[in-house]
Amino acid sequence: MKDNKNKTQTRRNPLLWVFVLLLFAIPLGTLKAQDTSTDPNEELDTIIPFSQSMKNYILPLDKSFINTGLLADMAFPYVSLTSFDGQTDTLVTFRQWKQMHRQMYLSQVSDTNALIVPEKLKQMTREFKNRGIIPIALMNLKYNRFKPYAIDSNLIVFSEGKFYDVPGRTESPYFEERLFAATVYQDKVYSGRVTFRIDDHFFLCNTMESVSMVEIDFADGRGYRSYSMSNLLNNDVTVSYRQAGTKVITIRMTLSDQTVLQTKTRFKRGREKTKDVEFSRSSSNAVLSLRE
Secondary structure, eight states: OHHHHHHHHHHTOHHHHHHHHHHHHSOHHHHHHHTTOOOTTSOOOOOHHHHHHHHHHTTTSOGGGSTTSBBGGGSOOSSOGGGOSSSSOOEEOHHHHHHHHHHHHHTBSSSSOOSOOHHHHHHHHHHHHHTTOEEEEEEEEEEEEEOTTTTTTTSEEEETTEEEEOTTOSSOSEEEEEEEEEEESSSEEOOSEEEEEBOGGGEEEOOOOOEEEEEEEOSSSSOEEEEOHHHHBTOEEEEEOSSOEEEEEEEEEEETTOOEEEEEEEEEEOOOOOOEEEEEEETTEEEEEEEO
């Protein structure tokens, strides 16, 4: 009985077999490379062959049923998106945000590339940094994912390495979910006076929802500041931090239907680099030593 139960549970997730097949098809060296990243700020490089194979697997499906344009199952789930739905209190790290962005980018079911390329944000961050501006990146994305019972309920079939729609089905084979997550696009700053900006390139949104208000607590002791979207996007906000340490920024977005979405992120305000001057005399010469 136990074996039959396990087989039934396995069949209820149609993608489990797909994941297993794809993982066996990926060279071991590629997988090993994912786990040995030494840069804590660099997102894990989502397995591109996995996404390419998934794109081929879903090729026969009618994409109009994937109404968000994003199918999360297309990208290898290094970061679980369900923990960042705007309703939980999960804190988003810089690395997690970048990985989720890459997963969403690879989840696009069409070739229109509606989402900005991750490497483009990295390039723009350097440009902002040269101007003394630290971007805040925010994702408010709706996405689809397969219902785990889609095959058992005859909503889709998996045949000869591909998924197919079932004509006349009574419900969609996809769930629709939300990803709401923000990050300071630099994990550490040294100045006590920081200029932030949510540039429209760093606001990733695929919904037509109307936003009533955005509130941000910059963790500077002043509490929440309220903004309209028009006042917030592409405008600088300068914040002063008297003390060094980890700062947790909280963003709340209120939609016109009174839905409140919340996300938290952190960055470290390091001690400002100062120069202590020491004078030491050697014979009759004064030697100037500079220490940071």
